[in-house]
Amino acid sequence: MDTLQERWARLAPHAELVTPAGRGPFPTVVLFHGCGGVRAHIHAYARAAAAAGWAALVVDSFAARGWSRRLAQFVVCTGLIFRGRRRAGDVLAALLGARRMPIVDPGRLVVAGWSHGAWAIMDLWAQPLARRGEVRLADADRGSLDGVIGGFLAYPYVGIASTSGAGRPWPRPLRLLSIVPRRDHMASVRRHLRALSAAVAAGSEVSIWSVDATHAFDEPGLAHRLFTYDEDLGAEAIRRFQAFLRSL
Helix, strand or coil, X not given: CCCHXXXXXHHHHHEEEXXXXXXXXXXXXXXXCECCECCHHHHHHHXXXXXXXXXXXXXXXXXXXXXXXXXXXXXXXXXXXXXXXXXXXXXXXXXXXXXXXCCEEEEEEEEEEECHHHHHHHHHHCCCCCXXXXXXXXXXXXXXXXXXXXXXXXXCCCCCCCCHHHCCCCCCCCCEEEEEEEECCCCCXXXXXXXXXXXXXXXXXXXXXXXXXXXXXXXXXXXXXXXECCHHHHHHHHHHHHHHHHHC
């Protein structure tokens, strides 16, 4: 079982930092991809963050483990391995790594996740972080969520094995913007709202964009009945992400 430092040491070579012009330190958003890996739309969001004056740290959880996109599609997207609570350790370790970067303002951090990445964020916030071994980290009780002022959740996975899916209150609040597609085959709108109620019960300020779209609608190149790219709605999602950062 990794320590926080060991986990960050694995992730760091596969984390890309995008910064705005200037010397910093900058408020920073840490981005966690979906089960398809780091795709073009994740980089588009990172560039949008930089345009809004934020640094963006894109963390590739799969490259850090030597997993190809094809492998991840078979074993991660199907839920066989690397579920949200396990990946939550990546989120906690990446926050540790971000705080140590001189260009990052450790008091103004945001976590952003797409599908599987949003699942990991929600599962992390659902944990008390009071004992060793939580989120599969030997020293999880030493982890810190200090300085995290917001979370962006794009069509989070909230189905079977999601800690928040049961609606159990989180131990701590977080200001959130969540995108809820009304044609998400992985979860109904009611299921999304039930999961988000876990954040509301903790005192979180939660904003929801309910959109007539499928899961992963903001990812260019998808043209399937269950996953369909919508260029206009994808652009609107990036605009709302950018506006959320500017509001913090």
